[in-house]
Amino acid sequence: MQVAPGLYKRLTSGLGGFATAIAACLLLVGVIFLITPRSDKELLPTIDYRSQEWALAHNGPYQAWGPKGLPATWRATSARLHGLGEKGRPVAWHLGFVTPSGQYAALEESNEKAKDYVPRMTNSKAALGTKVVDGVTWDTYYRRDKKANSLARTLKDGVSIVVTGTASYDELAVLAASLKPLDKNDTAVVSPAPTQRS
Known part of the structure; x- marks a missing residue:
């Protein structure tokens, strides 16, 4: 034309x-x-956190804890290990997951002083109550503006463990129940979980 x-x-x-x-x-x-x-759906990469878990179990200043036996529907998407090898500095490990329901849940653990670490990880100064998970009592926290639920406990050796995120308390309890002490061979130590909180 x-x-x-x-x-x-x-x-x-x-x-x-x-x-x-x-x-x-x-x-x-x-x-x-x-x-x-x-x-x-927002796509987050699946990551392999085993090298950090191994490093913390072998070189960390405290008995490390990690998830063992989580269902495959829990997808690890983030991991950070801070302070390892830095003399006098607390060591902290973050491990984030997308849960089977599509929510977020994270393991936060550190030998930092519990009075500082737990409020920062839970975004809350005071516990709302308690929840028993596999015979172990965890403090419960909730931050309304972030819609964040948290379960926290501090072990006898001063290590604080927090599971937190937008996941329900029931899903957080699945992550909490999976946490086992890690041995030097990167396998779970066969021993009962401590029930005493400091």
Whole structure:
């Protein structure tokens, strides 16, 4: 199809040409947007935290605890180990999961003073009550503005363990129940969990 020279000039130059080019680009972007498959779910990478678990079990200044036997539907998405090898500094381990219900749950453990560590990890200064998980009593916390639930306990050796996140207390209890002392061979130590809190 041949276009008259006057019409061609109007469509390809000046404000008319600019508007035509913009409209063509927007149309192309719209078509690409419509035909590209999308997911409404945010995709978080699954990570392998075993090297951090091994390092903490072998080189940490306290008896490390880690999840053993969590169902495969619990997907680890974040892990951070701080303070290891830094003399005089508390060691802290964070391990985050997406739960089977699609919520977030994290293990936070440290030999930092419990009076500082637990309120910071739970985002709350005072416990609301207690929950017994596999015979072990945990303090319960809730922060309304962040919709965060937490279970926390401090062991006899001063190590604090917090499980926290948007997951329900029942899902947090699954994570809490899976926590076992780690031995130097990166396997669970077969011994009863301490029930005493300081």
